[in-house]
Amino acid sequence: MRTHALSIILIVLMTFSLRAQQLPDGVNASTIIQNTTLSGEYFLGFSYNDVTELSKFDLKRGYFTLKTRLNDMLSVRYTQDITLDREGDDAGNVEMRLKYLYLAVDLEEIGLIRNSSIEFGLVHRPWVDFEQKINGYRVQGPMFTDHYDISTSADFGIMVEGLIGGVLTGDKTDYLASGYRGRYGSYAIGLFNGGGYHSIEQNNNKVVESRLTLRPLPDIAPGIQISWALAVGKTNLPENQGDYLMNLFFLSSEHRLLRFTAQYYRGTGSYDGSLTDISGTSYNNDGYSLFAEIPVPQTPLSLFSRYDSFNSHQLTLLQSRSLIGGITYRFFGNKVLFNYQHDSLNGITENIWEIALEISF
Numbered sequence: 001m002r003t004h005a006l007s008i009i010l011i012v013l014m015t016f017s018l019r020a021q022q023l024p025d026g027v028n029a030s031t032i033i034q035n036t037t038l039s040g041e042y043f044l045g046f047s048y049n050d051v052t053e054l055s056k057f058d059l060k061r062g063y064f065t066l067k068t069r070l071n072d073m074l075s076v077r078y079t080q081d082i083t084l085d086r087e088g089d090d091a092g093n094v095e096m097r098l099k100y101l102y103l104a105v106d107l108e109e110i111g112l113i114r115n116s117s118i119e120f121g122l123v124h125r126p127w128v129d130f131e132q133k134i135n136g137y138r139v140q141g142p143m144f145t146d147h148y149d150i151s152t153s154a155d156f157g158i159m160v161e162g163l164i165g166g167v168l169t170g171d172k173t174d175y176l177a178s179g180y181r182g183r184y185g186s187y188a189i190g191l192f193n194g195g196g197y198h199s200i201e202q203n204n205n206k207v208v209e210s211r212l213t214l215r216p217l218p219d220i221a222p223g224i225q226i227s228w229a230l231a232v233g234k235t236n237l238p239e240n241q242g243d244y245l246m247n248l249f250f251l252s253s254e255h256r257l258l259r260f261t262a263q264y265y266r267g268t269g270s271y272d273g274s275l276t277d278i279s280g281t282s283y284n285n286d287g288y289s290l291f292a293e294i295p296v297p298q299t300p301l302s303l304f305s306r307y308d309s310f311n312s313h314q315l316t317l318l319q320s321r322s323l324i325g326g327i328t329y330r331f332f333g334n335k336v337l338f339n340y341q342h343d344s345l346n347g348i349t350e351n352i353w354e355i356a357l358e359i360s361f
Contacts, residue, residue, distance in 0.1 A: 036068040040361050042082070043139040047354040059084050059094060060139065060356065073109040077102055081197075098122055099154050099197055107162070115182070116162025119190075122197055126161065126188035126211035127229040127248065128153040133177035134252050135261055135291050137304060139358040140324065140339055144263060144289035148310050148320070149270040150246050151209070151231060152196035159190030168215070172222050175256050185214040185225065194244070194271055195236030203240045207233030207271065223254035235273040241280030244269040259293040275312055284313045293328075302328040304339075320345050334359050 043060035062082030069075045081099035085091055102121030107113045128151055131143050145151040163182030173181060180186045187210075194207035209231035217224055227250040235242035245268040252261045269275050269282030276282045287310035295302045305325040312318040326339025334357070341352040 035070070036066060039065045039067075040359075041065075042359045043356060044359070045139075045354055045356040047352055049350060049352050051350040063099065065100075073106050075104045075106075077104065097198065100124070107160075113160075113162055115166060116160065118158065118160045120158045122154060122156055123159045123190065123192075124161075124188075125152060125155050125157075125192060126159065126190060126209050127151050127231075127246075130180060130186075130188070130211060130213070130227070131250070131261070131263075133179055134254065134259070135306075137291075137293075137306070137337075139335070139356050140306075140326075140337055140354075141341075144287070144308055144310075145246070145248065145265065147308070148285075148287070149272050149274050150248075150265060150267065150285070151229075152271055154197040155190075155192040155194065155207075156197070156201070157190055157192035157206070159188060159192075161188035162186065164214075165218075168218055168222055170222070176223060176254050180213065182213075182215065183218050185212070187212050193236070194233050196271060199236055199272065202236045202238050202273075203234060205234035205240050207231060207244065209246070221253075223252075225252045226250070227252070231267075231271070235269045235276050235282060236271060237273040237276060237280070239280075242269050242273055242276035242282040244271060244282065257295065259291075261291045262288070264288045277314070286311050286313075300330045302330070304328060304337075316346075318346065 040063060042062040045058045045060050046056070047058065048055040059082070063079055064082065065077065065079040067075065067077050077100050079098070079100040080096045082094065082096050085093045085095045100122055102119045102123045105118045107116045107118060128143055128146050132138050132153070135143065141147065146153060163180070163186050165182055165184035168176070168181045168183040189208070189210040192207045192209060193201040194205065195201060209229070211227060211229045213225050213227040215222065215225050229246065229248040229250065231244065231246035233244050234240045235244045246265065247267050248263060248265045250261065250263040253259070265288065266286045268284055275285060287308065289306065289308045291306045293302050293304040308320070308322040310320040321344040323342045324339060326337050329336050336358075337354070337356040339354050339356065341354070343350050343352070
């Protein structure tokens with residue numbers, strides 16, 4: 001574990017205990033601590049790959065988060081991303097890096113947009129966080145756009161997001177994704193460096209990414225939503241090389257008996273430049289992803305499956321296919337998965353069997 005990351009956590013915690021003499025009259029450190037929440041989420045796994053013939057215990061991902069509400073209008077978030085370094089001289093070390101570090105402003109509190117807020121700093125990008133709220137299987141692997149470097153979950157920049165038509169309430173809403181319960185949908189739009197939270201800015205271009213989600217039948221079928229996500233800019237390469245475009249259509253349905261998503265993507269390049277040739281020309285790409293989860297009635301078990309298809313139109317067409325399926329057991333807000341994954345890249349296949357554990361607190 002990297003020493004500087006641990007030091008940051010200690011400094012944050014020590015700051016809470018030392019703020020009493022630095023705060024304005026009437027505000028003390030205990031007030032800040034009372035308005036602070038600490039949470040964590042860790043993904044652990046054991047897998048076997050039939051191509052490498054390796055079995056391994058693994059830290060797939062981990063997140064440690066502190067959130068503090070300063071007043072009715074302002075709040076801050078600090079999230080450490082904990083992962084296993086797989087490259088370079090540090091390969092094999094558990095490392096920590098920042099995932100989110102931002103100031104959030106409640107726009108309704110200053111008389112602007114109802115049920116909306118603005119984030120500034122190391123912030124969410126509009127699409128991936130939304131999809132992960134509906135598809136709760138990040139423990140198995142990244143979402144479709146994240147897996148193929150089409151988009152990423154966090155970046156340096158500024159983002160505005162909010163609900164459309166106020167907050168949806170009622171008996172039918174307890175199974176809906178938390179955080180995006182707009183009666184008629186939700187939206188998000190932001191301006192970002194473009195390279196993601198794990199990269200430095202390589203050019204003077206900024207990426208615009210947005211999402212518009214509509215809930216057409218809030219009273220009859222509140223779980224049905226239709227979404228469109230768009231990102232435009234340059235890939236994160238020097239001298240503004242490579243065009244970047246993400247155009248994504250998404251249909252989702254949430255119900256006690258079935259959770260289902262279907263998405264279609266068409267675009268150019270990737271946010272990180274991995275889908276751009278040496279001359280700076282980005283490849284055209286397309287693909288789709290399907291996901292379903294079926295709870296087993298009267299049990300803590302669920303069946304889930306996902307199918308991804310991705311094509312990159314390079315000199316030699318790159319075709320990637322992935323089929324995932326398994327069973328989930330939930331306990332005390334956590335879950336354990338037994339899943340199988342079959343991957344095919346231009347006809348070359350591999351099979352992975354895995355047990356994955358998600359721990360949340």
